[in-house]
Amino acid sequence: MMPSPSFHDLSHVAVVPRRPLLDAFPDGYRESDRDYVENNLAAAVALLDAAQARAPRLTVRPAALAPGFYWYLRKAGPAIVVEKREGEAFVRLTNAGRQSWLAEGEAFVGPLVAPSA
Structure with missing residues (x-):
């Protein structure tokens, strides 16, 4: 079994930054809140799992x-x-x-x- 990563060591978590207004996809819109959450859901779950693993x-x-x-x-x-x-x-x-x-x-x-x- 792999040891749980440290809560402060975020190297195992990939948080995707919010897409700015003028980006590689010049559609004139910011990334929607829904897309931002969907893009970062796995990272949030990983952080919560790491915190729960340390909790007594x-x-x-x-x-x-x-x-x-x-x-x-x-x-x-x-x-x-x-x-x-x-x-x-x-x-x-x-x-x-x-x-x-x-x-x-x-x-x-x-x-x-x-x-x-």
């Missing part, structure tokens, strides 16, 4: 988590993002539910890294 798997009750967003790895069903707020003993689920326990075999991964501008 936490098997503690939600009350012990630091505030932030976490992946909740469930035994049944896909992983979901949950939010832990300061002073609360539970995590908030995306369906407006709350959970204050963690079943055996489940874990939280995070806190998630916030993107920078």
Whole structure:
């Protein structure tokens, strides 16, 4: 298995710069936002995968988590993002539910890294 690349080493990620107004394709238009996102989607996924690979798997009750967003790895069903707020003993689920326990075999991964501008 290949080791995960460092989050700060971006040599493995190819970010395509936004096409300027006057470029090699003189159509008189800037690259659309949709095209820009599609051209850089693989790079964004690679950065998120690298950040998630470094994040620890936490098997503690939600009350012990630091505030932030976490992946909740469930035994049944896909992983979901949950939010832990300061002073609360539970995590908030995306369906407006709350959970204050963690079943055996489940874990939280995070806190998630916030993107920078």
